[in-house]
C-alpha cells in the first residue's frame with residue numbers, strides 16, 4: 001500500500017530480523033501522518049531517493065534491535081532515514097530543521113537521522129547522539 005508518491009507502508013514496516021511486524025490501524029495512521037507531514041515533503045525538497053532504515057517496530061522487534069523502551073518507533077511516529085552518505089544526510093537534516101517535527105536526532109555523526117512526528121503538540125526537539 002502506497003502512503004504517498006514515494007513511500008509505501010511495506011517499506012516503513014520492513015525488517016530483516018524475521019520478527020512479524022504488522023502495524024495496527026493506529027500505527028498505520030501515525031505512519032501516514034509522518035509520511036504526509038515529514039517524509040514526502042522532505043523527499044520533494046531533497047529531490048533524490050531517501051532510504052528508510054527503520055520505521056515501525058512492534059514491541060518484540062524494538063526489543064530485538066535494542067530500541068529505547070519508550071521509542072516512538074513503536075507507535076509508528078518515528079523513522080530512521082539515510083541518503084547513503086553523511087554529506088547527503090547533512091542536507092536532509094538542514095531541510096528538516098525548517099519543518100515541523102517532534103524529535104530530530106543526528107545519529108553517530110550523521111550516519112543516519114531519526115525524525116518523529118505526532119499530531120500535536122510537536123516538541124521540535126533537536127538532539128545529537
Ligand SMILES: [Zn+2]
Pocket residue numbers: 073078079080114115
Ligand atoms: Zn530511530
